[in-house]
Amino acid sequence: MAWGLLLTIIVFIGVVGYVLGSARAKKQSASVAEKPHSRAHYHGWWVFLLAVLPTLLFMAAWSAGSYAYVDRAISERMPEQTADSAIASRSLALGMVRNLATGLRRIEGDPAFAEVPKSFEALRPVLAERGVALASDTQDYMIPIALDLNAMQDNAALIGTVIAILLSLGGAFLGLRSVRPRGRARNNVERIITWGLLAASTIAILTTVGIVFSMLFETIHFFRSVSLSNFFFGTVWDPRFAAAGAEAQEGQFGLIPLLAGTVYIAFVAMLFAVPVGLMAAIYMAEYASKRVRSVVKPLLEVLAGIPTIVYGFFALVTVGPFLRDMSAAIAGGPGFIQAQSVLTAGLVMGIMLIPFVSSLSDDIITAVPRAMRDGSLGLGATRSETIKRVILPAALPGIVGALLLTASRAIGETMIVVLAAGVAANLTLNPFEAMTTITVKIVNQLTGDLEFTSPQTLVAFALGMTLFVLTLGMNVFALYIVRKYREQYE
Amino acid sequence: MNMLTDAAVEEALDASQKPRPLKMRGENVRVFYGEKQALFDVNLDVLENQVTALIGPSGCGKSTFLRCLNRMNDTIDICRIEGRITLDEQDIYDPRIDVVELRARVGMVFQKPNPFPKSIYENIAYGPRIHGLASKKAEFDEIVESSLQKAGLFNEVKDRLHEPGTGLSGGQQQRLCIARAIAVSPEVILMDEPCSALDPIATAKVEELIDELRENYTIVIVTHSMQQAARVSQRTAMFHLGNLVEEGPTDKMFTNPDDKRTQDYITGRFG
Numbered sequence: 001m002a003w004g005l006l007l008t009i010i011v012f013i014g015v016v017g018y019v020l021g022s023a024r025a026k027k028q029s030a031s032v033a034e035k036p037h038s039r040a041h042y043h044g045w046w047v048f049l050l051a052v053l054p055t056l057l058f059m060a061a062w063s064a065g066s067y068a069y070v071d072r073a074i075s076e077r078m079p080e081q082t083a084d085s086a087i088a089s090r091s092l093a094l095g096m097v098r099n100l101a102t103g104l105r106r107i108e109g110d111p112a113f114a115e116v117p118k119s120f121e122a123l124r125p126v127l128a129e130r131g132v133a134l135a136s137d138t139q140d141y142m143i144p145i146a147l148d149l150n151a152m153q154d155n156a157a158l159i160g161t162v163i164a165i166l167l168s169l170g171g172a173f174l175g176l177r178s179v180r181p182r183g184r185a186r187n188n189v190e191r192i193i194t195w196g197l198l199a200a201s202t203i204a205i206l207t208t209v210g211i212v213f214s215m216l217f218e219t220i221h222f223f224r225s226v227s228l229s230n231f232f233f234g235t236v237w238d239p240r241f242a243a244a245g246a247e248a249q250e251g252q253f254g255l256i257p258l259l260a261g262t263v264y265i266a267f268v269a270m271l272f273a274v275p276v277g278l279m280a281a282i283y284m285a286e287y288a289s290k291r292v293r294s295v296v297k298p299l300l301e302v303l304a305g306i307p308t309i310v311y312g313f314f315a316l317v318t319v320g321p322f323l324r325d326m327s328a329a330i331a332g333g334p335g336f337i338q339a340q341s342v343l344t345a346g347l348v349m350g351i352m353l354i355p356f357v358s359s360l361s362d363d364i365i366t367a368v369p370r371a372m373r374d375g376s377l378g379l380g381a382t383r384s385e386t387i388k389r390v391i392l393p394a395a396l397p398g399i400v401g402a403l404l405l406t407a408s409r410a411i412g413e414t415m416i417v418v419l420a421a422g423v424a425a426n427l428t429l430n431p432f433e434a435m436t437t438i439t440v441k442i443v444n445q446l447t448g449d450l451e452f453t454s455p456q457t458l459v460a461f462a463l464g465m466t467l468f469v470l471t472l473g474m475n476v477f478a479l480y481i482v483r484k485y486r487e488q489y490e
Numbered sequence: 491m492n493m494l495t496d497a498a499v500e501e502a503l504d505a506s507q508k509p510r511p512l513k514m515r516g517e518n519v520r521v522f523y524g525e526k527q528a529l530f531d532v533n534l535d536v537l538e539n540q541v542t543a544l545i546g547p548s549g550c551g552k553s554t555f556l557r558c559l560n561r562m563n564d565t566i567d568i569c570r571i572e573g574r575i576t577l578d579e580q581d582i583y584d585p586r587i588d589v590v591e592l593r594a595r596v597g598m599v600f601q602k603p604n605p606f607p608k609s610i611y612e613n614i615a616y617g618p619r620i621h622g623l624a625s626k627k628a629e630f631d632e633i634v635e636s637s638l639q640k641a642g643l644f645n646e647v648k649d650r651l652h653e654p655g656t657g658l659s660g661g662q663q664q665r666l667c668i669a670r671a672i673a674v675s676p677e678v679i680l681m682d683e684p685c686s687a688l689d690p691i692a693t694a695k696v697e698e699l700i701d702e703l704r705e706n707y708t709i710v711i712v713t714h715s716m717q718q719a720a721r722v723s724q725r726t727a728m729f730h731l732g733n734l735v736e737e738g739p740t741d742k743m744f745t746n747p748d749d750k751r752t753q754d755y756i757t758g759r760f761g
Contacts, residue, residue, distance in 0.1 A: 290567065371604035375667065378562060379617040379674055380594035389616065394607045 006059070006161050010168045014052040017172035021047030024179045038186035046185040047175030049192055055168040059160065066156035074149055079141070096138050100146040101153075103132035108150075116147065215468065218461035225455045226253050231462060237425035237436075239445070239456045253459050255466065257425040261342070261435035265421055266410035268346025268431060269353055273410075274403060276350075277357025284358070285365040286387055297362070304355035308415040315348035315420035316340075323347075327432070337432040340422035346431070349416050353406050360402035364395045397481050404478035408471040414439040438463050510537040512579075513678060513708045514559060514596075519573035521554050521563065528554045531573070532734045534727055536678070541700060541709045543719035543740065546729035547755065552712045555729070556680050559710060560596035561589050577678070594621055597676035601683045603663030605655035605670075610647050613655040613666055614638065617674035633673055641669035642699050661692020665699065672703075679703065681711040685718065697722050716756055720744050728752045 022044030029036040071094065078093060107113040107126065117123045120140050127134060179185070223231070234254025280300060284293055320339040328335030337343060368391050376386040392399075422434030423444060445460040514536040521529040529551045536542050536559075544552035554563070561582060563569045575582050582592050594617075605613050614634040617623075624630050634651070638644035643665045647658070655666050664684055671679055681700070685693040700709060700722045713719050719726055720740060727737035728749070736749045747753045 369604070371600060371602055372606060373565070374562065374598075374600055375604040375606065375670075376616070377565060378560065378593060378598035378600070379620070379670065380590050380592075380597075381617075381620045382590055385620045389620070390606050 003059075003063075006164060009165060010052055010055050013165075013168045013172055014048040017047035017051045017175055018044040020172075021045075021176055021179055024176060025181075025185075028179065028181050032181045034181050036181045037184055042185040042189050043179045043183065045189045047172055047179070049189065050175035051168045051172035053192070054171055055164050058167055059164050062156075062160040062163070066153070066160065070149060070152050070156065073152060074145060077145055077148075093142075096135050097142050097146050097149060099132070099134060100138060100142055101149045103127040103130070103134060104143075104146055104150060106130040106132060116143065118143065212468070215461050215465045218458055219465045221453075222455055222458035222462045226459070231255055231459075235427060237441070239459060251456060253455070253462075254425075255438075255463070257427040258436060258438045258441055258463070259466075260427055261421065261425070262411055262437040262439070264429075264431070264435060265342055265345045265349065265417060265437060266407060266413075268342055269349035269410045270403070270407055272347055272350030273353035273357050273406065277354045277406075278361055278399070280354065280358040281361035281365055282387060282392075285362050286383060286391070297359075300355050300358055302355075303352070304359070306352075308352060308413060309419075311348050311352050312415045312419035315344050315416060319348055320344040320420060338422075338434055340420060340434045342421065342431040342433065342435050345417050345421035348420055349410060349413055352413070352416065353410060356406045356409060357402065360405065361395075361399050364398035364402060365391060367398070368394045397484060401478040401482035404474050404481070408474040408478070411474070412439065412467060412471050414443065418443055438467050442467075510540055512536075513538040513577070514710075515576045515579075516555065516558070517574040517576075519555065519558060519571070519575060521551070521558060521572075522570040523566070524568040528732055529558075530732045532729075534734055534737060536708060536710055537725065538708050539704055539706075540725055541704050541711060541723040543723035543726045544710065544712045544729060545714075545716065545719050545726060545755070546735075548714075550729040551732040552727075552729045553682055556682055556710060556712050559678070559680055560593050560598055562593075562598060564589060594674050595676055596678040596680060597671035597674060599664070599667050599671055599679065599681045599684050602687050603660055603667050605658070605663050605666050607654065607656055609652045610638075610655045610658070610666060611651040613670050614673045617670060621674055623674065637669040637673040640672050640703070641665045642695065642702075643669055659692070661688050661695060664688060664692070664696055668696070668699065668703075672707075676707065678708045678710065681709065683712050683714060686714065693718070716744075716758075728755065730755070 022040040025036065025038075025040040025043035029040065074097060075094060078097075103123075104116065104127075107116070107130070113126070117126065118140065120134070120138050120143070123143065124134055124138075231253050232255055234252055235256045236252045236254045237257050238252045240251035284297055284300075288296060320341070323337045323341070323344055324335045324339045326335070327337035330336075372390050372394060373386055376390045377383075381389070417437045418440050421436055421440060423436050423440060424434045425436050425441070426433060428435065442460045442463050445457055445463075448456075450457045512535055516532050516534045519529055519532040519534075520527065532551075532555055534542075534555070544556060546552050557563045558571055558575055559582075563571060571583065577592070577596065580587070582596075606616060608616070611634055614637050615630050618630065618633050624633055635644060638647065643662060646662060647666075655663065658666060664687070668679075668684070684700075685696050688696065697718060700711065703709060704724075711719075711723065723740045725737065726740045726743040728735040728743065728747075728751070730751055736743070736747060736752050738748075743752065744756060747756065
């Protein structure tokens, strides 16, 4: 039976349980003098949850378990693969059998195929007609195995369905039996809700942990073939691309030029974004009239909604050539600013960061209590004196926190630098030359035709891990500062 | 009350009998917040070196009037003021008057103590610094000390002048704010319910301070406490629903008011 139908049946049992449960609770409260502990609908919900939740858990476990069981049974019946076989590995063969089984489902019950063709050659066109393409290496012996696989799956699904329905009915019955005037249905239901909310918030945390671990293992893998000092203290980035299957070549994986480029570009971006963003925030928080603010603030925040790849285009097509031509005009010969340079990337990234700086700072400045402004204005201070001497000092820790958050975004930014900064891993202080960043190199290393297990690819994970630790550290520090600031006014 | 010496009694008699010079005057003051009118043709005189108390139930417009006196209402976009308010016979809403200079002459102490998140010293030095009243450190030291002395706070904080002002108790913070207002040598000090966030002991100290400050400054105070108005003020003005109901010498207002609404309010029949 299809899972969808089963699910409908179970929910139906639950709904009936809800109706019966709340009706029963209502009847009890009418006949018993005691004041009921929970209202009737809580009893109904409790019956519903008992009927549905354990069954859903069982279904999840059963489908995972039966899949693994069938897999093993099939695997035992497969002949040993010989080394020179056309099929590279066992898992590939298993995949073929599963594919075949899926295809055979299509002709199930078709009277023309009461007898399933015995040979692959006969079966192939039939299935192709029905939209299932079979791998050309599929062997004849796989057909009976695939048929068995289908039968086993049918059996497992049938048994599972019966158990699930019984379990659901049992849960509903148990729930209905437990309806009593002093029964604590409300507490039970609320506990389940709490667990549900907890599960939702855990998903985000677990995902983060999962990401860290997936990077960690590959990183460890990488450091098996490349030494820590080569990576962290090397000043040359030259990973020597090794194509798949080729003799592995030892490259140089120096992090320093990439880190320097990352920090330098982020620094240029901040140099541009911080004053502009901060002044925009001051204008909006302190000077702008309500009408101006209601127009300008959303407009500025639209900048934050532009995909960064679009900024990348802007840098590549407009800003880069403009700076190059301008420098050429100034120098009267070849320009001293390259089209792809630290300056271009930093400038465009700075534009991207303006709304972050202004929006975060605006919130922080507005959060400074009105009493501070009144106190200062009441002493005869002008608006600008008030901002300079009272509001900004009071908001400073929060602003620093906001800037750190922005900086960690600048460091993690990818698309702009991919297009605007260039790929040359230079180690230079000249902002008019191209430099590259950690993120650019991650993109480069992962998008080539490279063997996945080679250090040339694995270095991307080491770089990613470094970046993660860097931005995580900055975020934690920023949050710490912001929180410390919050306590001041409470 | 046995603290009243002969001199004080004489002075009090003086105050009620001899007319003092006029310091500030409101003529037909009308205030609107957007469409809503908050004050209706208020005429009120503030006399020099006296404490004028503004009383009345919540929302009656007394704070609004107070905030007109140093144009703090300018900071509210939707607020509109009509009529004439003078300081030393000069219209303070005249375009030739600079609001910054005005506020230096008419200082303000707020309902909730609002020290800046700076040291005690810097809180006091703030006003003189922005007005350029002093340049050398010694001069600042002198202003800080004398302001704290006048606010009766110096002995309590002299060992921790460079610690944050926010670390003081509520009553100390309010006296710090008064000292901060004094430091720019204003002529008039406006106080908007300065004791509403303070306990009775701190309140008593601030009231005592107000009484002392009267010698050198003209004070206008908004208060919800009848006893406070009776204790600290020489003149009282009663507001109700945006109208000035009645004004006059405090002792007369509290013993023999002309208006029934004043009588009812003072005796606690509404409010």
